[in-house]
Structure formats: structure tokens, C-alpha cells
Amino acid sequence: MEHYERLEKIGEGASGVVYKARDRRTGATVAVKRLRGGGFGDDDGSQLSEDLLREAACLEACRGHPSVVELRAAHRDGAGGAFLVMEYVGPSVAQVMRERGRPFPEADARRLMRQLLDGARAMHDLGVLHRDLKPDNVLVDAHGDLKICDFGMSRFAAGRAATKPYTSPVVTLWYRAPELLLGSTEYDARVDTWALGCIMAELLAGAPLLPGRSEMDQLNRVFDTVGTDDMTDWPGFCRLPRAGSPLCQRSRPPSRLREMFPSLSAAGFDVLSGLLACRPDRRLSAAEALRRPWFTDAESPDVDQPRSASCGGRFTVRVGGAADAIVV
């Protein structure tokens, strides 16, 4: 890690500490994530963990997409420290929203959601599930564009053994899809699109949509907000570990979502309610959401277009740059 001069700490979470740093060779400002237990000047000799390998592999798969933070390198040092070097982006959406203190107008929310959905569509096409989308894990660059970060919970969906269940719980509570709250271990990319629905609501309202205090409180809030009609007639429902919970038996009023967002256009509400469909098989995928009129009929297409021409196949727009010393 002698190539990087550590500047200030910019974040800390469950999996590691993130520092702003300067690449001594190029002068570029980068973000260095040190896996908890690794070292950045204070090595404790731990091994590069499986988690870091997975995070680096998922980031590398998505590298080059403008809505995904760019991985520059993954390092192991002699002492067993483990680091991810990324482009330095800027503050998180969570920080920006806290400082801003008011909701985003619908046109801005649409521009931001287009970028997030475009990134999600690309990662899902590549078989990557993020599994921890939330405003803290979306960064805002100097142009006001968004980049998804923190692939610490991510994994590849493709190629898994059919018998191997996914981990549950994943996703920070407030953004956790109902099937996860009900204990599903056979979920898919729609857990990410639920989280994106929660983020969309937060951009439009200026406050979290479903700030639960416990898993059961979270489930209660989900059902009280979007109703249960569509969930309980889902064929997979009765196989969910918590389907027998009294919370699922209680009768609920229909969805309150529309009354919570009265000034949102019909096209905007179509996307919001589609992302927040309780039943996962009726929830919009990222690709489907991007085909809805809210995006396709945008009034100002010239200023509201995605930053890459296409995210199918390899998105070549920003591929390049120095993927130096990838050691994964």
C-alpha cells in the first residue's frame, strides 16, 4: 500500500473503514476500503477474506458502468491486509439528503432513479445481486450523478447450486423486501428493486418510507403501507418461514401509497408502486421499470438520459483506466 498516501477517514461500516487517499504515482484521489481486520499502516496480519474477494469480484464484473463505483485495484499486502482501491466519488445520497433537508422535485428524482435503475439493470444482467442498496451506499459525484457502492453484501446469482439457499437476512432493515422479512432464502434480484423503490420514495418525501425498529415492526409497516392483498395470494407465500406469523393473518386496509404521494404524477406513481409491489413476482425488475412511461415519455429527454448508451453486454463508455494490481 506504499503507493497510497492516506488522507482523512470518510466512512466506516460493518465490513471496513474507508479512507480518502492519494495515489502517489498519479496524484489521483482515490477511496481505499480496508477490510476490517486488515491494516492500513496498522496491520494485524489477517488474511484477505472471502468477503473481500466476493466484493472485488462483483465490483470488477460491473466495472465501467457509470452508475457503479469504479474498482481500481484490490491489494493484499505482506502482512495480510486487504484493501479495495476505488475511484473517489463524493458524499453519499444519505449525507446529501440530510444536508439538503427537503425532498427532491419529481424531475430530479426521475433523473436519479434512472441512473440507479440503469446500474441495477446492468448488475442484474451480469448476475450480480447487490443486496444492500440504501442511500448510504449510493454516492454523488461532482456533477450530481449517482454511483452505487459497497458490494460487501453482494453475490453472484448465476451458477449457484440449486440446493444452496441464499443468506437471510440481507439488506439493511428499512430497505429489506417483504420476502426477506418473511425469511425467504430463495429470493432474486427483486430484493434490489424493492430497495430502489424505498430509495425513490425517500428522494420524493425527504424522509425514509419505512423506518422500522425491528424485523416485525418493519413487516408491519410494509403491510400497513402497501397492503397484503397481493402478497398472500402469491403461490410461494405459504412456503415462507414466517408465513404463519400473526402479522400475516391480520386483515389490512388497501395500499396507502397513493395518499402518501398525492402530487406524484401518474407515471411516477406507476414506477413507485411497481417497485414496491409486495409480491416479488409482480414487482418491476430494473429493466422493466426503465421501460415505463415515466422514463420513456420524459419531457426533457436531452437532459434526462442515462449516461451510457447501453448497458447491455459490456458497457464500454468508461471502461479503461488503470485496473492496476488486481490481486483477486
Ligand SMILES: Nc1ncnc2c1ncn2[C@@H]1O[C@H](COP(=O)(O)OP(=O)(O)OP(=O)(O)O)[C@@H](O)[C@H]1O
Ligand atoms: N468510492 C468512494 N468514494 C467516496 N466515498 C466512499 C467510497 N466508498 C465508500 N465511501 C464512503 O464510505 C462509506 C462506507 O463505505 P462502505 O459502505 O463500502 O463500507 P461498509 O463497511 O460496507 O459500510 P456499511 O456496513 O455501513 O454498509 C460510504 O457510505 C461512503 O460514505
